[in-house]
Amino acid sequence: MAECVRVDSSTSTHTMDKSITLPPDEIFRNLENAKRFAIDIGGSLTKLAYYSTVQHKVAKVRSFEHNTKEAASDKLYEISVQEEVTARLHFIKFENAYIETCLDFIKDHLVNTETKVIKATGGGAHKFKELIERKLGLKVDKEDEMTCLIKGCNFVLRNIPHEAFVYAKHADSEFRFQTTHPDIFPYLLVNIGSGVSIVKVESEDKFERIGGSSIGGGTFWGLGALLTKTKRFDELLQLASKGQHTSVDMLVKDIYGGSYGSLGLTGDLIASSFGKSATADKEFSKEDMAKSLLHMISNDIGQLACLYAKLHNLSRVYFGGFFIRGHPVTMHTITYSINFFTKGEVQALFLRHEGYLGAIGAFLKGAEEDNPNQYSWGENYAGSSGLMSVSPDMNPMQRARSGTFDMLEMDRLERQLVNLPLLQDPSSYIPDTVDLTEDALAREYWLYCFEEALDGVVKRAVASQPDIPEATERAEKFRQKYRHKLQTLRHQPFAYGSLTVRSLLDTREHCLNEFNFPDPYSKIKQRENDVALKYYQKAVKSLEELSWEQRQFALVRGVLAGNLTPSVPCEQRPWLVDSYDQWLERLKGPPHKCALFFVDNSGVDIILGVMPFVRELLSRGTEVVLASNSGPALNDVTNGELQILTERIAAMDPVIQAGLREDRLTLVQSGSSSPCLDLSRLDKVLAMVVRERQTDLVIIEGMGRAIHTNYYAMLSCESLKMAVIKNSWLADRLGGKLFSVVFKYEVPAGKPSQDSAALTPS
């Protein structure tokens, strides 16, 4: 059955003061411009969704006009901070007890909206219809519950990379997040509300309820209440987690004295749930009965799910509904049951934002004219609570802070993101090299690093806005927010999916943006670009004086050196990972058709490292596509900056100029604003160019893109990954030392190239 929403139960309605004052900075953000509303009212939780626009400060670069005299300063380009409006989806979850307070709050803060209608779903939508219409003056428009649920599910599976996870109670990391499959269909959704609905989803608009069961969350709750006189769902689960089912259940060994070998039944298997209470004349403890009940229901649902999955040939089974939502106990029993019945063939998958599916779906129904599915969306880590933020078992500190409000914010990305067409196997591609959720030592180290570095980041943020007095205050707010996120991640590393260096970096960028520090490095980048540009011609000239073979080596060293602070000498060969000889051999062969080059830093790196390398490729007859970030991240060169730089270089270098003119050198943006690189979420235009140009070489440079991410990425064409390891811990991990060099040239297996030996670190 679909009724997950009717009996949302997990958070308490007794312990909270119902007349709270809502903190406007933190929840219901950006209400002023809210355009479109949807609400999903369950038995005890309300989920509100709205679409709003957010004004952001963004740093823009603009070339000085050549013909104006004043512009002839020593600066290369002009930086301006502009206001930009982006679209954001807000989802808030709160207890039904607050609904009136929340509606009042919304009414008061809703400034300019032309919205007349609010989409509603969930069992409670009916009950609160009148209240909503009266308070908000909006017409309540009911949407089908299951349709909303499925729509929401499709949306999160497509747009949130680490949405789905496997639960493993006794593993080092309880939550193992799944990488997004490019194709999410078909899948099975098992929604455990009062009852159970088993739904096969075949495409965006096609789904079918293929089965269900009346033995669901309501049965656990109802029978549990009758047996234990405990009326609250959470308390029942707590009882269950303390009980011993073996005192109530009849096990195989209770009947046969051991296992039943010929049938393959082990002695500990439950032969009959509650079998002992049929004849034993004794009292059973509440805990034991609750546990037996939990096992009985979870096993039953698990078996049904497996059978339907087999019958319909589906390998992905997602579980949701209030029985599951945020309850490690039920996730564990369901997982156990699925493993038992399928012998590991099917995995039980859970969703981070499962509680929001109905609200998301209802919202999408209402927003169909805006084609939300045409865009890519990204989770905003700054504005989203993590997984389990309101689970009573977990992290009471976090719970106290955020009240019982749980939030999800998603930014509409300017560009639609797709896979790099050159990924060998998109479905198994994992961008991140180390999963910090699974590696406690690595996690400790990196969380410590980011905390240590925080002061420096704050200083730089303040320094980037010297003329704005309140920058210090904002920087302080940023510090608090990011430190809090780090603390949360220390306790709940799984809060936002797999914890990785990339997610830590991205969270920092989101938080900086949140407090209007769109590009703290803009001035530094500008200065470094200025300086480096002055040496460009000299550098090119000295390279041309070298022999061919010397030059090839010098070019590589140039890229590596650009990755270094000038004072550090480049490591002597052999490097930590060293396939330079193979690369050199390859260069003696025919030129590549087209190289895709993911660039890294501003200044020396791009101008004196990358550009000469590009120049050599162009000279060899290879087309080059330079991919740079769409938005700022640290001192990485952005697409806007790179355009100006390239123009300037073209003005002094006929090779680059010819490349641009003949369209053999193309600049594209990656679609990313991260110091790392996710090859499964790249700008659609980039993917198109890569395909059109028949790209046969991918070059990735820098620690963020080639080490933290993509170190193990397998491509279907030749690839070159170059970086200097500027972190001693990481160097140690990879078996090297600080400033070790990684030069990884790989040729995919089965592609005969000149010399196809690809090296991996020894």
Place this chain on the structure above:
Amino acid sequence: MLLSSTVDSTSTHTMDKSITLPPDEIFRNLENAKRFAIDIGGSLTKLAYYSTVQHKVAKVRSFDVLFVSVSQEAASDKLYEISVQEEVTARLHFIKFENAYIETCLDFIKDHLVNTETKVIKATGGGAHKFKELIERKLGLKVDKEDEMTCLIKGCNFVLRNIPHEAFVYAKHADSEFRFQTTHPDIFPYLLVNIGSGVSIVKVESEDKFERIGGSSIGGGTFWGLGALLTKTKRFDELLQLASKGQHTSVDMLVKDIYGGSYGSLGLTGDLIASSFGKSATADKEFSKEDMAKSLLHMISNDIGQLACLYAKLHNLSRVYFGGFFIRGHPVTMHTITYSINFFTKGEVQALFLRHEGYLGAIGAFLKGAEEDNPNQYSWGENYAGSSGLMSVSPDMNPMQRARSGTFDMLEMDRLERQLVNLPLLQDPSSYIPDTVDLTEDALAREYWLYCFEEALDGVVKRAVASQPDIPEATERAEKFRQKYRHKLQTLRHQPL
């Protein structure tokens, strides 16, 4: 799970345990009993033995033509000679009684067992372990344990092959509750869903090949155990009786309780149970024992029904037999299981039940012990004279019958002299039904024919006596025949099945 036998459930409280066993009626032909098997469940014992029976048979013989001239007497005007001879045939006896009687029965057997060379008794069922020592001491036979599931399947194959109207469909509201199935020449493959304490779902592919493909811990023991906790009623039968009087809608949350009506887009009608016991989660009220028992019964039956359907579909099986103590002789559970199967398969799969389901384990255990005699090579026929009918011991049904036979239920099977097969010329052996009118389904016809046979009884008795003019006690035997047959007719009037 299998375990039907551990929790057989008929009452052990109401009977006088020191009964005198009537030797004419039960444990017949013990004197020549050769081979024993026993299946001891949680409360019922099923005993099987093989014996030989001396029968009088009428033989005809042509007069020898060569003798005509020699013996004048033979040259009568009669075509052939009739003689009554003694013939020995093999018969299988199965008796079911409550565990409470086991000691009395063992003593009785010991006393009446005259000439047997048997050294071993095959045993199966959860109770076999418990009573092992007693049996060995009383009978002086070695108890040889056999695998429970193997016995169950062997027994099931045997009855499906040898008893024509073994399987039936249950339809509560039809004119006839029981619709018997004609025997398929090929009984394999089939699915056996054994609902004991737990549920075992077994796929049977051939005489010797079966596999437990699934199961569930939500079975008869769950109904009993949860029922006992919820209603403080400790007896299985009473729980079923409570259930049959209850209203599940006051405890269960229906689709219409949530959506105010049906949920059309998902194809769910308003009366469908959305959540078993869903109303007791939040409602602050007391629920009646009857209603809770009913809700529990629906919950368990529906769940088993759905699982059975899914396994049947997954393994492409259309014949699904249900057994185990949860089912055995209980119209209430047969009804809810049937309902559930119909709901989940939309009629594609029928729930089938077996008349002799309670004997399967004992039959199988016996067959295991008798393998050297190749019992499967022969055809066997149910002996109506020596067998109790379906539900003879069901407490709901026919209390008169129950009082008469105590709690003993019997099945006797005669080994037929010749192996019987289909006429090869039948167009479709699987749909062939020999009988023109099914009196179970046709109440008027049934009335008429039962009346006819009762009317004709006097004439038959007279003819029987007249056929043995020289034997003085023929009148007495004919009277016994009259009583027995009249009783059978009466039984059939009440239980046409």
